Amino acid sequence: MSCAEYLNDLNVQQRAAVEYISGPELVIAGAGSGKTRVLTYKIVHLLAQHFEPGRIMALTFTNKAAKEMRERVEVLTGSTTARRLWMGTFHSIFSRILRRNAELIGYNANYTIYDQTDARNAVKMIIRDLELDEKVYKPATVQDDISRAKNYLLSPQDYALDRDIQQADRRANRPQTAEIYRIYMNRCRVANAMDFDDLLYYTAVLFRDHPDVLSHFCEFFRYILVVDYQDTNFAQNMIVMQLCRGIGNICVVGDDAQSIYSFRGANIRNILDLQRAFPTLETFKLEQNYRSTQNIVNAANSLIAHNRDQIRKNVFSENGVGDKIEVSQAYSDYDEAGVVAARIVSRRAVTGDAFSDFAILYRTNAQSRVLEEALRRRNIPYRIYGGLAFYQRKEVKDALAYFHLGINPNDDECVRRIINTPARGIGKVTIEKLNHAAIEAESSLWQVLCDPDRFNVDLNSGTKAKLLKFRQLIDSFTSKINRENDVEALAKHIITATGLAAMYMSDRTPENISKYENLMELIAGAHTYMQDRLEAGEGEECSMGDFLTNVALATDQDKDNEENTNSVTLMTIHAAKGLEFNNIFVVGVEDELIPSRMSSDSAAGVEEERRLFYVAITRAKNFCMLSYAQQRFLNGQTIFSRCSRFLQDIDTEYLTGDVAKRKPARPAFEPEAAAPRHTPSQFTSASRKPASDSSFRKYSKDELELKMRIAHPKFGRGEIINFLHTNLGDGIIVLFDNESDPRKLLLQYANIRIINE
Ligand code: ATP
Ligand code: MG
Numbered sequence: 001m002s003c004a005e006y007l008n009d010l011n012v013q014q015r016a017a018v019e020y021i022s023g024p025e026l027v028i029a030g031a032g033s034g035k036t037r038v039l040t041y042k043i044v045h046l047l048a049q050h051f052e053p054g055r056i057m058a059l060t061f062t063n064k065a066a067k068e069m070r071e072r073v074e075v076l077t078g079s080t081t082a083r084r085l086w087m088g089t090f091h092s093i094f095s096r097i098l099r100r101n102a103e104l105i106g107y108n109a110n111y112t113i114y115d116q117t118d119a120r121n122a123v124k125m126i127i128r129d130l131e132l133d134e135k136v137y138k139p140a141t142v143q144d145d146i147s148r149a150k151n152y153l154l155s156p157q158d159y160a161l162d163r164d165i166q167q168a169d170r171r172a173n174r175p176q177t178a179e180i181y182r183i184y185m186n187r188c189r190v191a192n193a194m195d196f197d198d199l200l201y202y203t204a205v206l207f208r209d210h211p212d213v214l215s216h217f218c219e220f221f222r223y224i225l226v227v228d229y230q231d232t233n234f235a236q237n238m239i240v241m242q243l244c245r246g247i248g249n250i251c252v253v254g255d256d257a258q259s260i261y262s263f264r265g266a267n268i269r270n271i272l273d274l275q276r277a278f279p280t281l282e283t284f285k286l287e288q289n290y291r292s293t294q295n296i297v298n299a300a301n302s303l304i305a306h307n308r309d310q311i312r313k314n315v316f317s318e319n320g321v322g323d324k325i326e327v328s329q330a331y332s333d334y335d336e337a338g339v340v341a342a343r344i345v346s347r348r349a350v351t352g353d354a355f356s357d358f359a360i361l362y363r364t365n366a367q368s369r370v371l372e373e374a375l376r377r378r379n380i381p382y383r384i385y386g387g388l389a390f391y392q393r394k395e396v397k398d399a400l401a402y403f404h405l406g407i408n409p410n411d412d413e414c415v416r417r418i419i420n421t422p423a424r425g426i427g428k429v430t431i432e433k434l435n436h437a438a439i440e441a442e443s444s445l446w447q448v449l450c451d452p453d454r455f456n457v458d459l460n461s462g463t464k465a466k467l468l469k470f471r472q473l474i475d476s477f478t479s480k481i482n483r484e485n486d487v488e489a490l491a492k493h494i495i496t497a498t499g500l501a502a503m504y505m506s507d508r509t510p511e512n513i514s515k516y517e518n519l520m521e522l523i524a525g526a527h528t529y530m531q532d533r534l535e536a537g538e539g540e541e542c543s544m545g546d547f548l549t550n551v552a553l554a555t556d557q558d559k560d561n562e563e564n565t566n567s568v569t570l571m572t573i574h575a576a577k578g579l580e581f582n583n584i585f586v587v588g589v590e591d592e593l594i595p596s597r598m599s600s601d602s603a604a605g606v607e608e609e610r611r612l613f614y615v616a617i618t619r620a621k622n623f624c625m626l627s628y629a630q631q632r633f634l635n636g637q638t639i640f641s642r643c644s645r646f647l648q649d650i651d652t653e654y655l656t657g658d659v660a661k662r663k664p665a666r667p668a669f670e671p672e673a674a675a676p677r678h679t680p681s682q683f684t685s686a687s688r689k690p691a692s693d694s695s696f697r698k699y700s701k702d703e704l705e706l707k708m709r710i711a712h713p714k715f716g717r718g719e720i721i722n723f724l725h726t727n728l729g730d731g732i733i734v735l736f737d738n739e740s741d742p743r744k745l746l747l748q749y750a751n752i753r754i755i756n757e
Pocket of ligand 2: 035036578
C-alpha cells in the first residue's frame with residue numbers, strides 16, 4: 001500500500017493525529033470515535049516513515065486489543081513486520097524487560113508468575129503462620145491492600161512508615177498488614193516468583209535503581225504508544241513517563257468518560273497531568289462517533305452528562321437515527337433471561353444478523369448462569385468471554401505446577417500444591433515440618449526437602465526416601481527441560497511421568513474423564529503454542545519457560561476467540577471495553593448491580609459506575625436493550641430489586657418500551673393500574689420492598705379460569721392452558737410467553753397474579 005492510501009481511511013482530525021510525529025501527543029476522544037483506529041494507523045504511519053518496528057512500543061490493557069491491532073497493522077502494511085513490534089499488555093511487555101534484567105533486582109531470569117490464586121494462597125499461608133485471625137485478616141482483603149501498595153510503588157518499608165496507611169490499618173483492625181506485606185515480598189523473592197503487580201513494581205524499581213538500564217531503553221524505544229490511558233495506574237504512568245523522558249515521542253489515546261478501573265488504582269488525572277509532564281504536548285480531539293446510531297450516541301451523551309467530573313466533549317454520530325433503546329422490565333432474572341433470548345431470536349429474524357453480532361453484558365460474572373440456561377433452552381450458541389478458567393482448573397494447575405518446578409524448584413506454592421499429588425505418602429505433618437524449617441531458615445521448601453538433615457528436620461527414614469524420590473522426579477524434569485525445546489513432548493512426558501494422567505484414568509468417573517481430557521487439552525495447548533511460534537519464525541524462542549509465561553499472561557479470553565465464531569457473546573461490562581457489536585443487551589440494570597451496592601456510598605463511586613454503564617451502551621452499533629428485573633437471585637438469596645437510577649439519567653426521547661415504569665427511589669415495580677391488588681400474604685412490612693410484590697399470592701382453583709393470563713415472579717407472563725389435580729393438590733398448566741414447553745404449577749406453592757392484558 002502506498003504511503004498516502006491508508007490515510008484516506010481517516011477523517012481530518014484522525015489524520016492530523018496520525019501524521020503528527022514531532023512530539024508528545026494526546027488524543028482525547030469519545031467512545032467509538034476512532035481512538036484504536038488512530039493508534040493502529042499511527043503505527044502503520046511510523047513504519048511508512050521508516051521507524052524500526054522492533055523499536056516501537058505499543059501498550060494495551062488486554063491481549064485481545066494487542067492482537068487485533070497487530071493483525072490490522074499486518075493487513076494494512078501487507079507484511080509481517082508487525083510481529084517485531086513491542087506490542088502487548090503492560091504486564092507482558094514489562095515482563096519481557098524484566099526477564100532480561102532480573103538479576104539486577106535480585107531475581108533469576110526464570111522467575112515464575114503467580115496468578116491471583118497463587119498469590120492469595122501465599123498470603124493466606126503467611127496469615128496462618130503469623131497465627132492471625134483469618135476472619136479479620138481476610139486473605140483477599142490483605143491481597144488487595146498489598147496490590148494497591150505496589151501499584152503506588154510503595155515498598156513494604158514505605159508502607160510501614162506511612163502514617164495514613166498505618167492509621168487506616170489500625171482502624172480496620174489489621175495492624176499487621178505491613179508485616180504480612182514484608183514477609184510476602186521476601187517469600188516471593190525466595191521462591192523466585194512475581195505476582196502481576198510485581199511486574200509493574202519491579203520494572204519501576206529497575207528503572208529507578210539502574211539509570212543505565214533506563215537510559216538504554218529510553219534510547220532504544222523510538223516511539224511509545226498507549227491506548228486507554230484513562231485506565232493507567234500510578235505505576236504504569238510512572239514507567240511510561242520514565243521511558244519517554246528522553247525523546248518525548250509518545251502518543252497516548254484515552255477517554256476520561258470511560259475510566260472504569262479506579263478500584264485497581266487507575267487514575268483519570270494521569271491524562272490531565274500529561275500537560276504538566278510535557279509542556280509541548282499537542283492535544284487532538286475526536287468527536288465523531290462512527291460506531292453507533294444517533295439515538296444510541298445521544299442516549300449515551302445524556303447519561304454521561306450527569307457526571308460532574310469530566311472533560312466536556314461533543315460526541316455526535318452521522319450514522320442513521322436508528323431505533324430507540326428498548327427498556328424492558330421483567331419479573332425476575334429468570335424471566336429477564338427468557339426475554340433476552342426471545343428478543344435475540346426475533347431480532348435475528350428481522351435483521352439477518354449472525355449470533356456473533358449479539359452480546360449480553362452484565363455487571364458480575366455470577367449473572368451469567370441464568371442467561372446461559374435461557375440461551376441453551378432456545379438452542380442459541382453462546383460463549384462466555386473472560387469467564388473461563390481452563391487454566392484455573394485443578395488438574396491443569398497441578399500439571400502446570402510440575403512444569404514450573406522443572407524450571408524453578410524453589411517455587412514454594414508449586415511444591416505445596418503437588419508434593420502429595422498424586423498421593424505419594426508425604427503427609428500433612430511432614431509438610432508442616434518442612435514448612436516450619438523453611439521459615440526458620442528463610443529458605444525455600446525445596447532447599448529443605450532436598451537436605452532435611454541439614455535443616456534439622458526430624459523425619460523417619462521412610463519419609464526421607466519418599467522425599468528423595470520426589471526430588472529425583474523434579475530433577476529429572478529439570479534436566480529434560482534444559483536439554484529440550486519441544487514443549488509438547490515435555491508436557492506429555494511430565495504429565496505421564498508424574499502419574500497425573502494415570503490417576504484420572506484409573507477411576508473413570510465422568511469427572512475424572514473430563515479431568516483427563518483437560519490434561520490432554522493442556523498438551524494440545526503446548527502443541528499450538530509451538531506451532532504458533534514456529535509459524536511466527538520464532539521457533540528458537542520456544543522453551544518451557546516461555547510457554548509458561550505465555551500461559552500466565554494469556555487471559556482466558558484469547559482461548560475463547562478461536563472457537564465458536566458464530567455465537568452470542570456473554571461478558572461483563574468491564575471485559576467489553578473497546579469492543580463493538582450490532583446488538584447489545586445490558587441486563588440487570590438495577591440499583592445494587594449498577595451502581596453496585598459497594599459503590600453507591602460515594603459520589604465518586606457512582607460516577608465510576610455511570611461511566612461503566614456508558615461503556616456498556618456505547619458498545620452497540622444499531623440496537624441496544626436495557627433490562628431489569630423486579631427480583632433476582634443474588635449471592636445465594638432472592639432480593640427484590642429496583643431499576644437503576646441511571647435509567648433516569650437517559651433522556652426519554654431516546655427510549656422505548658417499559659420506560660414509564662423506570663421510577664427511581666420507589667420500588668420500580670408497583671402493581672400496574674389494571675392489575676388487581678391483594679393484601680400481602682407473605683411479605684411483611686419488614687421485608688425490604690414490601691409494597692411491590694404484594695400482588696403475587698396463592699390462588700384457589702375457583703379464582704382461576706382457563707385461558708386466563710397470569711404472571712409469575714420468576715417465569716413471567718403466560719396463559720393457563722389446563723387444570724390438573726395431583727396428590728399434592730390442585731395445579732395449573734401454564735404456557736409462559738418466553739418458554740416453549742408448558743409448565744406445571746401447584747397452587748398451594750405458587751405465587752402468581754392475574755393480569756388483564
Ligand atoms: P472505544 O472508545 O469504544 O474504544 P474507539 O474510539 O477506540 O472506541 P474505534 O474502535 O477505533 O473507536 O472505532 C469505532 C468504529 O468506528 C470502528 O468500527 C472503526 O472501524 C470505525 N471508524 C473509526 N473511524 C472511522 C472512519 N474515519 N471511517 C470509517 N469508520 C471509522
Ligand atoms: Mg478503543
